[in-house]
Amino acid sequence: MADIELFTANFSPFGQRVRLALLEKGIDFWHTEIDLANKPEWFLVISPTGEVPVIRHEDRFVSDSTVILEYLEDVYPQPALRPRDPGKRAQMRFWMEYADEKLFPAIVRAIRSEGEGRVPAAAKLRDNLIFVEREGLARCSRGPYWLGQELSILDLVYYPFFERLPAIESGQPGGLPLLSIRLRYWLDAMRERPSVQATQNSAEAHARAFTQYLGVRQPRRRVGNVEYLHA
Numbered sequence: 001m002a003d004i005e006l007f008t009a010n011f012s013p014f015g016q017r018v019r020l021a022l023l024e025k026g027i028d029f030w031h032t033e034i035d036l037a038n039k040p041e042w043f044l045v046i047s048p049t050g051e052v053p054v055i056r057h058e059d060r061f062v063s064d065s066t067v068i069l070e071y072l073e074d075v076y077p078q079p080a081l082r083p084r085d086p087g088k089r090a091q092m093r094f095w096m097e098y099a100d101e102k103l104f105p106a107i108v109r110a111i112r113s114e115g116e117g118r119v120p121a122a123a124k125l126r127d128n129l130i131f132v133e134r135e136g137l138a139r140c141s142r143g144p145y146w147l148g149q150e151l152s153i154l155d156l157v158y159y160p161f162f163e164r165l166p167a168i169e170s171g172q173p174g175g176l177p178l179l180s181i182r183l184r185y186w187l188d189a190m191r192e193r194p195s196v197q198a199t200q201n202s203a204e205a206h207a208r209a210f211t212q213y214l215g216v217r218q219p220r221r222r223v224g225n226v227e228y229l230h231a
């Protein structure tokens, strides 16, 4: 029997974070798919917020992706995905919080916005992305990963959002910002990892998932590639 049972939904970026960590650590796990539109009663018992992902390990259930990532680190410390240096650890936690408290809400607003709300929502998301790139990724290290030469939890926290950018970009007036060389270097390094290759979905599939899960109407959605440029 697998050590871990993961309750998630295929298209959840938060669930993808946990799948990436499990694969990176080589932990055997069982995937139980949850239909978010029709959650089973028992799931509401194990998930206090009714959200995925949740894991079961031994006799405990742990929920919330970043809490799960740190839990996995405590229980399966090797290979390490949390830096040893306290300064880098603090950077990791600061940018993890930024991802969930600032970037994710801006992404959801941009996907859901309609009519006159679309331009300010796209502008806000652009600002958030530029902030992540200039104040986060570019300042934390020279790469290829967020915190330097070694992959860390922070890479797993951000990658699922960036995988979805082409699907988000296609619905935006004026598109999203041209991404920097540093960001492109990071994304290229991430895409080479077998864990990413095993969990990734196409931009078209993500665009369909937005429609299905977020209930957004996207008649004009055209899926393209995000351009990477400003240095």
Ligand SMILES: N[C@@H](CCC(=O)N[C@@H](CS)C(=O)NCC(=O)O)C(=O)O
Pocket: 009, 011, 012, 013, 014, 015, 036, 050, 051, 052, 053, 063, 064, 065, 066, 100
């Ligand atoms: N902060 C949570 C967010 C999880 C989350 O928003 N999950 C979404 C799927 S992407 C969900 O389960 N939504 C179902 C619902 O809200 O009913 C985490 O990091 O795990």
